[in-house]
Amino acid sequence: MARSLLLHRLPLWTSIAMRHASPIPFLVCAILVLMPVAGARASERSAAEAAQAAFAPTQSRPDVGHRRATSDHVLTLDGQRIAYRAVVEETQVDGSDGKPAGVAVTYAYIARDADAARRPVTFVFNGGPGASSWPLHMEGFGPRVYDGSHGALSDNPASLLDVTDLVFIDPVGTGASFPVEGGDAGSLWNLSGDARFFVGLIGDWLHRNGREASPQYLIGESYGTTRALAMLHEDAPYPRLHLSGVALLSMYVGGIDNDDVESMAVLPSYAATAWFHHKQGMPAASASEAYEEAWRFARTTYMGALLQGDRLSAVDLHEVALATSERTGIPAERLEAMHLRLSPDAFRTGLLSGGKRVGRLDTRMVVDDSLDKLPVPYDDPGMSLGRRPSAVMDDYLRSLGYVPALPYRALNLTINRQWRYGDESHPVSVVQYLAPAMTANPNLRLFTAGGYYDTNTPLEAGRYALSRAGIDMTRWTSKAYPAGHTIGDDPTQRAALATDLRHFIH
Numbered sequence: 001m002a003r004s005l006l007l008h009r010l011p012l013w014t015s016i017a018m019r020h021a022s023p024i025p026f027l028v029c030a031i032l033v034l035m036p037v038a039g040a041r042a043s044e045r046s047a048a049e050a051a052q053a054a055f056a057p058t059q060s061r062p063d064v065g066h067r068r069a070t071s072d073h074v075l076t077l078d079g080q081r082i083a084y085r086a087v088v089e090e091t092q093v094d095g096s097d098g099k100p101a102g103v104a105v106t107y108a109y110i111a112r113d114a115d116a117a118r119r120p121v122t123f124v125f126n127g128g129p130g131a132s133s134w135p136l137h138m139e140g141f142g143p144r145v146y147d148g149s150h151g152a153l154s155d156n157p158a159s160l161l162d163v164t165d166l167v168f169i170d171p172v173g174t175g176a177s178f179p180v181e182g183g184d185a186g187s188l189w190n191l192s193g194d195a196r197f198f199v200g201l202i203g204d205w206l207h208r209n210g211r212e213a214s215p216q217y218l219i220g221e222s223y224g225t226t227r228a229l230a231m232l233h234e235d236a237p238y239p240r241l242h243l244s245g246v247a248l249l250s251m252y253v254g255g256i257d258n259d260d261v262e263s264m265a266v267l268p269s270y271a272a273t274a275w276f277h278h279k280q281g282m283p284a285a286s287a288s289e290a291y292e293e294a295w296r297f298a299r300t301t302y303m304g305a306l307l308q309g310d311r312l313s314a315v316d317l318h319e320v321a322l323a324t325s326e327r328t329g330i331p332a333e334r335l336e337a338m339h340l341r342l343s344p345d346a347f348r349t350g351l352l353s354g355g356k357r358v359g360r361l362d363t364r365m366v367v368d369d370s371l372d373k374l375p376v377p378y379d380d381p382g383m384s385l386g387r388r389p390s391a392v393m394d395d396y397l398r399s400l401g402y403v404p405a406l407p408y409r410a411l412n413l414t415i416n417r418q419w420r421y422g423d424e425s426h427p428v429s430v431v432q433y434l435a436p437a438m439t440a441n442p443n444l445r446l447f448t449a450g451g452y453y454d455t456n457t458p459l460e461a462g463r464y465a466l467s468r469a470g471i472d473m474t475r476w477t478s479k480a481y482p483a484g485h486t487i488g489d490d491p492t493q494r495a496a497l498a499t500d501l502r503h504f505i506h
Contacts, residue, residue, distance in 0.1 A: 044148065044388060047371055051378040054130075054413040059406050060179040064100045065090040069401035072112070075143045075155055077162045083112040084143065084161060088402035091204065093172055093197055095184030102172035102179040102188065103405075104201055107133070109143055109166045120164040120215040120244065120505055123202050125171070127223030127252075129194065130415030132175030132408070133168040134393065136221055136249075140488045141498060142168065144396065146388060153396060158488075158498040163506045164217065167205060169198070174412050176397065176404040190420040191428070195230035203240030215244040217505055222457060222485065225251035229430035232437040239440075245504060247447040249497075250485050252457045254429025255465030260306040263341045265461040267298040270328040270347050272452040272482075273363035279329030279351055287482045291452045294327045295460060305340055344455040362484025363453045382484050435470040446476045447504045449497060451483035477504055 045053065069088045074081060087108040095101030111119060124136050138146045138153070143166075145156035160166060170177040172188050179185035187193050206212050220228035225248035235241050256262060271294030272287045274280035284290035305312055305320040312320075317336055325332040330342060330350050338346065349357045352366065359365040361382030368381060377383045393408040421428045438444050448466065450459030459480055466476065479500050481493045488494040 043151065047374055047378045047383070050411075051375050053409075054378070054411045055375070056414065058173045058179060058412060058414050060181045060185075061103070061405050062181045064092050064180055065103050065405060066092065067402065071400050073143065075159060075161055077157065077159060080162055082161055085110045085112055086400050088397060088400050091201060093188065093201070096187035096193065097184050099183060100180045101183035101185045103177060104172055104197075105170050105176040106201070106205065107137060107142075107168040108205075109161055111161065111165060114165075116211060117213050118215075120217055121167065121206075121211050122160065122164045122217040122219055122505065123167045123169060124219045125169045125198070125224045125227065126221050127225070127227070128174070128411065128413075128416060129171070129189075129223045129227070129419050130174055130412035131223070132170045132410050134175065134388070134410045135486055135488065136219065137168040138393065138396075139486075140494065141219075141501070142166065146392060148388075151392070153392065158491075158494045160498060160501060160505070163502050169201065172197070173415050174409055176406070176408055178406055186418065189415055189418050191226070191230055191422055192234065194227060195234040198227060199231050199235045199240060206240070212242070216242060217245045217247065218243060219247040219249065219501070221249040222252065225249065225253055226428065226430050229253055229433045233430070233433035236437065236440065243441065243444050245445040245447060247449070247501060247504065248462070249449050249487060250454055250457045251448055251450065251462035253431040253434075253462060253465050255431035255469065256461055259341065260303065261464060262461065263306060264298045264303045265464055266344060266455055266458040267302060267324075267328070267342075268292070268295040268460055269363065269452060269455050269458050270294070270330075270342065273347075273358060273455075274327065274329035274351065276364050276453070277329070277351060277358070281326035281329075287452050288480070290327075291480070297323065297327060302340070347455070359484070361454065361456050361486070362451070362489070363455055364484065382486075382489075384486070384489065431465045431469045434466070438471050438475065444475070445504070446471065447479070447501065448476070449479045449481065449487060449500070451481050451485060451487055451493075453483060454485040456485045
């Protein structure tokens with residue numbers, strides 16, 4: 001097969017970096033105190049406007065900043081009053097030439113009445129790799145959360161501030177972080193350079209704030225999971241981080257170089273999707289039941305048929321195609337024609353009638369015709385990053401005493417297209433870095449989470465890779481949710497994920 005079912009076995013946003021053609025990676029449960037944005041409800045960008053902004057050239061600044069803004073606030077979570085200090089800070093980042101390449105902006109939320117030596121501190125970042133920390137910061141676990149129905153921010157009931165201090169990081173060229181004119185920012189926009197930058201930034205933060213002895217955690221999402229494991233490898237020779245845990249959300253860690261395994265791993269997500277759209281022939285009471293039944297089928301009957309290849313008889317091919325059709329909603333004759341190997345794109349376009357297609361990031365969503373001509377990933381209805389009004393974040397940062405040097409950039413897909421992964425003739429893989437890190441650090445625990453409806457980074461693909469990585473399985477907690485690629489998009493599932501992360505950290 002000339003191309004993998006998953007392009008170069010990279011998630012959607014990340015795979016954009018491999019293409020060098022023209023441009024193609026939360027609602028609140030209860031309404032609390034709302035913070036108006038610029039005196040009125042801010043309007044969200046259309047998908048077309050967001051795509052144009054995401055592919056715009058990366059802006060730089062002529063000077064290196066060292067600004068730091070602090071402010072004090074109070075958050076109430078489940079009746080618990082938490083007084084915290086917000087610190088927005090600029091840090092100079094050097095390139096491979098040792099000269100200033102950019103400025104990284106971090107957003108720290110520190111409980112004021114806690115024992116710093118015993119209280120955990122968690123460093124949080126998203127993926128892309130050109131994504132800012134916005135999704136996990138402002139639609140995930142920060143003290144404030146974006147409410148799209150009001151175009152405003154409110155206190156976040158899913159914040160993790162009750163169990164850990166939080167530090168959100170915008171990579172250079174994303175969010176409020178920026179490259180320096182004439183600097184070698186390109187040396188940061190690759191797998192190893194990015195990991196080295198994050199290890200250095202976090203190590204410096206811990207030292208500067210006297211937190212080397214605190215329990216330390218990482219939370220990464222999507223490409224952020226690749227980054228997190230690459231950081232373990234980068235930190236190994238001369239450790240600066242002494243991690244208690246790493247949480248990987250919607251993970252892409254590599255470790256799969258086989259089309260049959262990829263087909264098997266994504267099949268349960270197809271079944272959950274077919275159940276949601278009432279296209280499944282198998283009776284199931286819930287998405288999780290449909291998913292788990294399909295996973296049993298996928299790793300037994302289905303995988304057994306795939307392994308036979310052309311030796312599979314026509315009779316057996318037909319029988320397995322019928323059984324697969326019952327679970328996925330795709331006609332058996334189409335599955336036979338594809339020799340049972342159903343790619344995500346073929347599933348997305350084949351499930352519904354009338355030329356409709358389901359999303360890739362969240363297969364519960366149906367694509368509107370207006371998205372058909374937009375570049376990847378904005379042709380997907382599940383792609384919300386970059387559509388939020390930038391004024392929301394700019395005004396929020398000003399309320400913390402920090403004035404961004406440039407307008408906040410939630411997503412920079414220009415960086416994606418410039419990103420380098422090393423040897424691009426081979427699939428990207430970082431899963432092999434986990435076992436040595438867990439062996440060297442007996443206290444290091446692992447948490448992973450994914451959504452049933454995510455065909456961009458299928459849940460079972462990551463689980464498959466980790467189950468063969470040689471790690472201590474007793475130190476791995478794995479969770480699944482009826483959600484898409486960004487679990488926190490659904491306020492109910494965000495709350496469930498936050499509860500599970502609290503247990504993991506606390």
